[in-house]
Amino acid sequence: MTPDFSRVHRFHGGIQPPEHKQISTTMPLQAAALPDRVVLPLQQSSGLMAQAVVSVGDYVYRGQCIAQVKTLEGQSSALGAAVHASISGHVSELATLPVPHPGGLQSPCIVIESDGLDLPVPDHVQRQDDWQDLEAEQLLATIGAAGIVGLGGAGFPTHTKLAGGFAQDTRLLLINAAECEPYITADDMLLRQRSAALIEGIQVLVHLLEPEHVVIGIEDNKSEAIACLRAAIDDDSCIQLVVVPTRYPSGGEKQLIQLVSGLEVPSGKRPIDIGVVCQNVGTVVAVADAVIRHQPLIERVVTVTGDALAQPRNFYVRLGTSIEHVLTQAGLRPQQLQRLIMGGPMMGFALTDLSLPVVKTTNCLLAGSNEALGAPGEEMPCIRCGECEAVCPAQLLPQQLYWFSAHQQYQKAASFDLWDCIECGACAYVCPSDIPLVQYYRHAKDELRVLTDEAQKAEQARQRFEARQARLTRQAEEKAAKRAARAAKAQQIQSASKATAASQPKATSDDSLSSNATPPLSESASTSSISPSLRSSQQHKIALAAAQVALKRADKQLAAAKARREEDVTALEAKVEQAREKLKALQNVSDTLSDTVSASVTPATPVTAKASGSSTPAVSASLKQLKITRAAALSAVKKAEKGLLNLQRATDATAEQLDAQKARLAGAQEQFEAAEKALQKAQLATEPTQESNS
Numbered sequence: 001m002t003p004d005f006s007r008v009h010r011f012h013g014g015i016q017p018p019e020h021k022q023i024s025t026t027m028p029l030q031a032a033a034l035p036d037r038v039v040l041p042l043q044q045s046s047g048l049m050a051q052a053v054v055s056v057g058d059y060v061y062r063g064q065c066i067a068q069v070k071t072l073e074g075q076s077s078a079l080g081a082a083v084h085a086s087i088s089g090h091v092s093e094l095a096t097l098p099v100p101h102p103g104g105l106q107s108p109c110i111v112i113e114s115d116g117l118d119l120p121v122p123d124h125v126q127r128q129d130d131w132q133d134l135e136a137e138q139l140l141a142t143i144g145a146a147g148i149v150g151l152g153g154a155g156f157p158t159h160t161k162l163a164g165g166f167a168q169d170t171r172l173l174l175i176n177a178a179e180c181e182p183y184i185t186a187d188d189m190l191l192r193q194r195s196a197a198l199i200e201g202i203q204v205l206v207h208l209l210e211p212e213h214v215v216i217g218i219e220d221n222k223s224e225a226i227a228c229l230r231a232a233i234d235d236d237s238c239i240q241l242v243v244v245p246t247r248y249p250s251g252g253e254k255q256l257i258q259l260v261s262g263l264e265v266p267s268g269k270r271p272i273d274i275g276v277v278c279q280n281v282g283t284v285v286a287v288a289d290a291v292i293r294h295q296p297l298i299e300r301v302v303t304v305t306g307d308a309l310a311q312p313r314n315f316y317v318r319l320g321t322s323i324e325h326v327l328t329q330a331g332l333r334p335q336q337l338q339r340l341i342m343g344g345p346m347m348g349f350a351l352t353d354l355s356l357p358v359v360k361t362t363n364c365l366l367a368g369s370n371e372a373l374g375a376p377g378e379e380m381p382c383i384r385c386g387e388c389e390a391v392c393p394a395q396l397l398p399q400q401l402y403w404f405s406a407h408q409q410y411q412k413a414a415s416f417d418l419w420d421c422i423e424c425g426a427c428a429y430v431c432p433s434d435i436p437l438v439q440y441y442r443h444a445k446d447e448l449r450v451l452t453d454e455a456q457k458a459e460q461a462r463q464r465f466e467a468r469q470a471r472l473t474r475q476a477e478e479k480a481a482k483r484a485a486r487a488a489k490a491q492q493i494q495s496a497s498k499a500t501a502a503s504q505p506k507a508t509s510d511d512s513l514s515s516n517a518t519p520p521l522s523e524s525a526s527t528s529s530i531s532p533s534l535r536s537s538q539q540h541k542i543a544l545a546a547a548q549v550a551l552k553r554a555d556k557q558l559a560a561a562k563a564r565r566e567e568d569v570t571a572l573e574a575k576v577e578q579a580r581e582k583l584k585a586l587q588n589v590s591d592t593l594s595d596t597v598s599a600s601v602t603p604a605t606p607v608t609a610k611a612s613g614s615s616t617p618a619v620s621a622s623l624k625q626l627k628i629t630r631a632a633a634l635s636a637v638k639k640a641e642k643g644l645l646n647l648q649r650a651t652d653a654t655a656e657q658l659d660a661q662k663a664r665l666a667g668a669q670e671q672f673e674a675a676e677k678a679l680q681k682a683q684l685a686t687e688p689t690q691e692s693n694s
């Protein structure tokens with residue numbers, strides 16, 4: 001649909017309640033006196049709550065950021081608004097305190113005690129005239145860092161809304177100056193005093209969004225503001241001023257869009273979905289202050305009105321100032337204060353605590369008597385008169401919404417477009433049964449939010465549960481696979497050690513062994529000087545050394561597995577036990593062989609020599625043979641050492657091969673020692689004979 005700016009259009013329904021606006025427009029807009037103390041809630045916008053970045057005792061300057069919105073990952077978030085110190089002084093409290101809310105909620109706040117100096121942030125730049133050089137992203141970041149939210153009352157983070165417009169094509173930038181609610185004149189007075197700042201803010205937004213059309217929509221009951229705007233808008237400006245009839249709620253976003261352009265925002269959609277970005281005049285001035293004057297949102301215009309005040313007017317109020325402080329400056333008459341409303345009589349909510357702070361969305365404080373504001377009437381049953389339906393600007397069925405809300409059929413209310421209700425209160429205003437319809441709708445929306453929240457949490461819990469189950473299954477499968485691999489390896493090692501043990505006695509016939517340790521044995525076997533028992537003993541020692549190495553290695557593997565806290569070490573324990581048993585068995589055999597060898601081989605030759613009483617040719621031959629045996633054993637040691645060295649240098653040598661070679665070397669060394677001992681003994685035994693002969 002194409003926007004039509006040739007005429008002012010109409011929206012469905014609407015009402016014309018008494019305006020009561022002149023009460024607060026007789027005195028000029030001025031700054032309220034600085035408070036001694038401010039209470040700044042961390043949540044002053046829709047979206048995420050800001051996180052305090054100051055501590056109790058810290059000194060803060062006016063305009064200093066004291067709370068930032070962060071995501072779980074610690075990154076700046078797009079949805080939420082930063083909070084700044086509105087006065088200079090010391091942080092005296094970080095506490096959960098009562099905040100303005102229809103439900104009387106408490107929320108985390110930062111409390112600052114004023115030092116009375118109102119010092120700005122040091123090196124504060126007064127004005128930046130080259131803001132046109134900034135990229136769109138820089139502008140959005142500046143607006144976001146200034147903590148600006150929709151000042152018309154919605155409190156949606158402005159940079160988020162503008163980012164949506166920047167991401168899509170903006171056909172229409174609509175500046176909402178309608179301010180349709182009775183009593184409220186904050187925008188009216190702001191326009192009278194700061195129309196030029198509004199135009200600056202519009203220029204920033206035009207630079208950012210590059211819209212096809214720029215329109216300021218204003219009700220015809222603000223003649224002075226209209227005159228100021230006309231004076232501020234240049235003749236060649238792209239800004240179009242559209243004056244609309246005074247009819248509540250023409251300031252509703254969707255209603256004003258329809259009034260000035262004829263465009264209708266479909267049910268369940270946002271203005272940006274049809275290419276429209278709508279901003280309140282106070283918000284646009286705040287954008288100009290942030291981008292051009294580097295001033296974050298620390299104050300706002302508040303209409304302070306009602307018959308309980310001697311001088312109702314509009315004030316610039318520092319955020320966090322107590323309501324009582326503001327009302328006092330407007331000449332509060334406590335005896336006439338029977339109702340206090342934050343916001344207007346149609347959309348505002350009642351408060352009872354004067355110590356509550358002014359927040360970013362506080363556009364009006366209405367302090368009056370029951371007589372002036374009208375005490376709420378007694379609620380009566382719905383008579384199905386249909387008055388509410390006739391005035392509903394959102395073209396809803398208010399009586400149906402009421403019925404479902406009152407009977408806790410919230411989903412049913414949602415199916416009747418409850419979320420399209422702008423809570424304007426027009427239906428309640430005309431209801432002859434004095435049913436507080438908007439309260440029912442707000443409650444139903446709260447319940448739906450809770451239900452949605454719970455459904456989301458349940459969905460997240462389901463996803464977490466499924467992810468955990470999948471992880472446990474995967475871990476179990478991985479463990480089973482590891483166990484199987486370990487068992488297979490243990491089996492392999494066991495088989496290999498069995499094969500090694502079985503191959504030891506056949507060492508003389510094995511080609512690979514004969515190339516290393518066996519040749520000396522083979523050579524010695526070819527000689528008749530070493531008895532079979534000695535040869536058997538030597539072979540046994542090789543097996544014994546191999547068994548010792550195997551046990552040591554198995555022990556090492558088991559210790560490492562335990563250090564890694566592996567659950568299943570049964571296979572390794574079995575392996576250690578097997579190696580130990582094998583070693584024990586070999587040691588038993590070793591003892592027996594040792595006795596046999598010492599009894600049969602070593603003393604034989606000397607005794608024979610001694611018995612003969614001389615160095616017989618047989619003794620000499622025996623000594624010679626022992627020397628040959630020793631030389632052969634030494635040669636075997638050297639060969640085994642060389643073989644081990646080669647294996648250690650080889651890149652593809654396995655641990656089993658290394659172990660086997662080490663065992664061969666150990667066996668060869670023992671064999672050499674035995675041969676050495678035998679030779680020495682034989683030489684000692686023959687010495688006396690040789691000496692006596694000499």
Ligand code: SF4
Nearest residue numbers: 382383385386388431
């Ligand atoms: S105006 Fe009141 S009484 Fe009439 S239909 Fe609506 S809710 Fe019922």
Ligand code: SF4
Nearest residue numbers: 392421422424425427
């Ligand atoms: S409060 Fe909601 S239901 Fe009632 S008139 Fe306004 S938009 Fe319609």
